[in-house]
Amino acid sequence: MVDLLLIRGNIFTPIDDGKPKTLKRMDELASIEDGAIAVKDGVIVDIGKTDDLFKKHRDTKNIVDANFRAVLPGFVDPHTHALFVGTREKEFDMRLAGKSYMEILNAGGGILNSVKRLRSATIEQLRDELKKRIKTFFEYGTTTLEVKSGYGLDFENEIKMLTAIALTKKETPMDIAATFIGAHAIPEEFKDKKEEYVKLVVERMIPYIAEHKLAEFVDVFCEEGVYTPEETLRIIEAGLKHSLKAKIHADEIASIGCSELALKTKLSSCDHLLKIKESGIEALKQSGTMATLLPITAFSLKEEFADGRRLVDSGVGVALATDFNPGSSYSESMPFAITLAVLNMGLTPREAIVASTLNSAYVLGREKLVGSLEVGKQADFVLLKENSYLFIPYHAGVNPIYAVYKRGERVFSAGC
Ligand SMILES: [Zn+2]
Structure with a gap:
């Protein structure tokens, strides 16, 4: 059983291909609309569409509904x-x-x-x-x-x-x-x-x-x-x-x-x-x-x-x-x-x-642990208040962060 299942998120993340991103590769973010992330022991064990992950991991007690907010790796x-x-x-x-x-x-x-x-x-x-x-x-x-x-x-x-x-x-x-x-x-x-x-x-x-x-x-x-x-x-x-x-x-x-x-x-x-x-x-x-x-x-x-x-x-x-x-x-x-x-x-x-x-x-030499949302990496992610990463620069001067998870544990929520 996984410890946490995040569902219905608009996930945006770089995909690590073993070296820092340069040139055109720096301008790419992978996205999963209506995406989900499964977390076990603070690590991402599954990532994909909500429908697929929900079938596999529905028995978990801890389901977080992102309500179509943008989900990004923690900064x-x-x-x-x-x-x-x-x-x-x-x-x-x-x-x-x-x-x-x-x-x-x-x-x-x-x-x-x-x-x-x-x-x-x-x-x-x-x-x-x-x-x-x-x-x-x-x-x-x-x-x-x-x-x-x-x-x-x-x-x-x-x-x-x-x-x-x-x-x-x-x-x-x-x-x-x-x-x-x-x-x-x-x-x-x-x-x-x-x-x-x-x-x-x-x-x-x-x-x-x-x-x-x-x-x-x-x-x-x-x-x-x-x-x-x-x-x-x-x-x-x-x-x-x-x-x-x-x-x-x-x-x-x-x-x-x-x-x-x-x-x-x-x-x-x-x-x-x-x-x-x-x-x-x-x-x-x-x-x-x-x-x-x-x-x-x-x-x-x-x-x-x-x-x-x-x-x-x-x-x-x-x-x-x-x-x-x-x-x-x-x-x-x-x-x-x-x-x-x-x-x-x-x-x-x-x-x-x-x-x-x-x-x-x-x-920081931590590319194997953090920096992207991929299986095997730490479950460090942020939920934005809005549904796209574009709101970060667009809604300037306002904190765009709705919630923050560190190794699968919530460390900040705008709601409380
Ligand atoms: Zn300095």
């Missing part, structure tokens, strides 16, 4: 800074008054403001902050979440952040991929001795984090005035040597050769890419590195959006993420990211859905 958000203490709405106001992100950072604001607050928090406080935010992620349909460190910026506090993430993992149904980004900014104490800090990251933090399995990924803010491509490469190589996977923040504010690193080392993803040049696109394409685009950040900073259309047409696999953080993207909403990607980055609604599900599952 996979592969880039967030969701663990922080305190919001930064005053800086938001400063930015609106014309101060640039770098000006705010140089005035001791930005990331360094979050660092100060984080350092005085306990692990339990951090866990509670993250758990609270995970509830909102579920409300907006995210069922797999990457969370970065990077507001500690010293050994003790980076480890504290990753420990809080590990603790949270045990207490929530959310799948969390932890990323170590000790090189997120240059800490105040190392302002004039960045080399010493890079050494600390490479020689002390990474080996400790890998040994204690506190992170899956290592990440670096590769950017003008932050970490150079050479420093980034050293940090990434140290992570890879210790069996972490790697991703970088690249070409966000300036193009200084960060995405080009994809040809020199093994990266799962290059993220942001507002300023990517042809050589960067070529490097991503040749190396098969995913481009993770963060439209809410560009929107919030009033920047020009990354050219998603050009990346897709160039044959690069594109994923979408919220970049949720208190400074430049204070939104947990993947539906909002999808809306912006469609309206401002030139992606089709289907490409934006694929970028938010299967392709982002590839970024």
Whole structure:
């Protein structure tokens, strides 16, 4: 007997064919009108027409009628800074008054403001902050979440952040991929001795984090005035040597050769890419590195959006993420990211859905578990309020999610 039978859904899903979706394949969603999904032990064991599945599994006690709502895979958000203490709405106001992100950072604001607050928090406080935010992620349909460190910026506090993430993992149904980004900014104490800090990251933090399995990924803010491509490469190589996977923040504010690193080392993803040049696109394409685009950040900073259309047409696999953080993207909403990607980055609604599900599952190395609705994958799915995925970008600015299921268990319902 199955544990759950979802019936009468309009199912829309990418079909995994063993590699990230690129080019025309990114614009395809399989659909089953009046479809059903059977779930056993949190895994999809059958999927097809309601009539067929109802005959086979009608003895189950738990039947959910989707009432012809659209059913999609749960969103996979592969880039967030969701663990922080305190919001930064005053800086938001400063930015609106014309101060640039770098000006705010140089005035001791930005990331360094979050660092100060984080350092005085306990692990339990951090866990509670993250758990609270995970509830909102579920409300907006995210069922797999990457969370970065990077507001500690010293050994003790980076480890504290990753420990809080590990603790949270045990207490929530959310799948969390932890990323170590000790090189997120240059800490105040190392302002004039960045080399010493890079050494600390490479020689002390990474080996400790890998040994204690506190992170899956290592990440670096590769950017003008932050970490150079050479420093980034050293940090990434140290992570890879210790069996972490790697991703970088690249070409966000300036193009200084960060995405080009994809040809020199093994990266799962290059993220942001507002300023990517042809050589960067070529490097991503040749190396098969995913481009993770963060439209809410560009929107919030009033920047020009990354050219998603050009990346897709160039044959690069594109994923979408919220970049949720208190400074430049204070939104947990993947539906909002999808809306912006469609309206401002030139992606089709289907490409934006694929970028938010299967392709982002590839970024996190979870493509065998999540990202599409297929037999053998986790029963992570969302029901929309309406009957088509098109309502996500079309009904803009409104939460389109009706209910969310994680491994076959309902974790959010708009009705209660
Ligand atoms: Zn980021």
